[in-house]
Amino acid sequence: MQELEKIWMNGELVDWADAKIHVGSHGLHYGSGVFEG
Incomplete structure (x- = not known):
């Protein structure tokens, strides 16, 4: 991988x-929920 x-x-x-x-970023906070099942 490069x-x-x-x-x-x-931008x-x-x-x-x-x-x-x-650390409170929406993408970080809720995006990680895909791993919780």
Whole structure:
């Protein structure tokens, strides 16, 4: 698998190390529910 240096976040390319989301983010909070069954 190829490692990427930048990702698309909030309408711009950012370094992978700088790509952070808030712990209360809707996608993180509810998206992880698919694994709970």
